[in-house]
């Protein structure tokens with residue numbers, strides 16, 4: 001994969017750099033760009049990697065990961081366009097920005113791969129979905145999949161499905177945090193101390209996630225296994241159904257998909 005440069009080493013950019021180093025990549029093969037000298041110095045000290053200008057990153061890197069906020073993309077592409085080497089691979093982590101935007105602003109034929117990661121990248125458990133742009137081939141998707149595997153799991157989807165991915169796994173951690181928060185409130189209502197309620201629910205979430213991740217049973221079977229006839233769980237399930245929680249989740253995720261599509265339309269040709 002050669003030298004990798006991360007353009008914009010904020011939360012996600014730093015998580016990727018940190019994961020690459022933990023995954024065994026030498027700091028000498030990594031570069032980053034940052035706007036603030038203090039932030040650059042902090043990252044250099046923490047990881048032993050070198051902060052450079054966008055021009056230098058373009059000249060030295062084989063793969064450039066763009067990790068600035070979507071609203072900051074224009075100056076980055078303007079800096080990159082005149083100096084990008086022909087075979088460099090550009091990887092965008094920017095939510096909602098189509099590969100066509102990069103292809104339009106960068107030299108003709110630049111391979112671009114779009115990625116929708118999520119915040120568990122900060123703990124090495126990201127779910128990332130990758131989509132090839134017009135000039136990116138299977139070798140580019142393979143390189144990006146390898147890159148992201150050091151910070152979590154990776155799937156490939158057609159770019160037309162990126163709005164659905166954004167709604168499902170991009171925003172997904174927020175739905176789980178929301179559910180956990182509501183369950184902690186329930187514990188408080190039942191008279192448990194907050195710290196105890198938190199521990200009970202967070203560990204239940206970790207345990208349930210592990211069982212799901214082991215993938216030996218479907219979620220329905222796992223749920224049925226703790227739903228005994230006439231027991232406590234079925235009483236809770238009846239209330240969840242009565243309050244339309246399943247329908248609410250489906251509608252919420254559909255609304256997130258629609259908003260993602262709306263934001264993306266602002267960047268169309």
Ligand SMILES: NC(=O)c1ccc[n+]([C@@H]2O[C@H](COP(=O)([O-])OP(=O)(O)OC[C@H]3O[C@@H](n4cnc5c(N)ncnc54)[C@H](OP(=O)(O)O)[C@@H]3O)[C@@H](O)[C@H]2O)c1
Pocket residue numbers: 007008009010011012013033034035036067068069070072075076093094095096116117118119170
């Ligand atoms: N966080 C998430 O949950 C998440 C999930 C999926 C996708 N993403 C995507 O990941 C990208 C990064 O998100 P984030 O949460 O990591 O944002 P962030 O913490 O704000 O990081 C962006 C970094 O880029 C720097 N930057 C901006 N313009 C620059 C430029 N011209 N040259 C060099 N550095 C520049 C920013 O510096 P300043 O501090 O000066 O602004 C900041 O340090 C976004 O496009 C977002 O859509 C994020």
